[in-house]
Amino acid sequence: MDKKEVFVDVSARHIHLTREDQDVLFGKGYELEVHKELAGGGGFASKEQIAIVGPRSTFPKVRILGPCRKESQVELSKTDARALGVDAPVRISGDLAGTPGIKLVGPAGELELDHGVIVAKRHVHIGTKQSEEWGLKTGDVVAVRVDTPDRSLIFGDTEIRVQKTEEDLALMHIDTDEANAAGMGPQSGFIVEF
Ligand SMILES: [Zn+2]
Incomplete structure (x- = not known):
């Protein structure tokens, strides 16, 4: 990936x-x-x-x-x-x-x-597999880009948290203020910076 x-x-x-x-x-x-x-x-x-x-x-x-x-x-x-x-x-x-x-x-x-x-500080939960493939570990800070029709946003200061699981896991948690700032509901984003 x-x-x-x-x-x-x-x-x-x-x-x-x-x-x-x-x-x-x-x-x-x-x-x-x-x-x-x-x-x-x-x-x-x-x-x-x-x-x-x-x-x-x-x-x-x-x-x-x-x-x-x-x-x-x-x-x-x-x-x-x-x-x-x-x-x-x-x-x-x-x-x-x-x-x-x-x-x-x-x-x-x-x-x-x-x-x-x-x-709550925004963060991304990833599994063991994503951690290895993406070269990211708990405590690393990334930026995540979210594309929406009229308020696309890059969220900096996003912490990585690795969970020991063999299943695919790549789940970001944000609050309602952050979602509103980007004009979004639950949807996909992309890690764009390390
Ligand atoms: Zn969480």
Whole structure:
């Protein structure tokens, strides 16, 4: 493959929960119902939706992405963060030191996260095969070109994340602000720079 094609998937605002936080919000031992399996073996989006309450406004219905994680994490777009009144930094998922917190309200309880609110840094998941063929490893930074009818865009500062899988995998994750900036929905893009 000489053209490095990646499928670009758009992530709406969502929440990852620890088992403990899920217990507080939904009741002890509660299991989330699957609304949709995510591409690339990335877990699932829940049927359940809970409220994110910021100092300036509230989003009443935000989906949770399962399964549970070691740390709770809220992923927003910059536009979402501004609307809620929280100053969320751009971070790679899981890099949560020094990030702001926010209030979550579920059907069985509420809690105040003391950190974990981020704007996810755009990235491309690739498999072992793509990693070898393209000469890219985790932490490498590339640019990805997306062609659309009237807002084509090259996304720089895109991090590579290699997953150990024998299956073909080349999946980029961007948020709704980034998708809107390029006038796009889920579609293909191409790695154009290293
Ligand atoms: Zn991702």
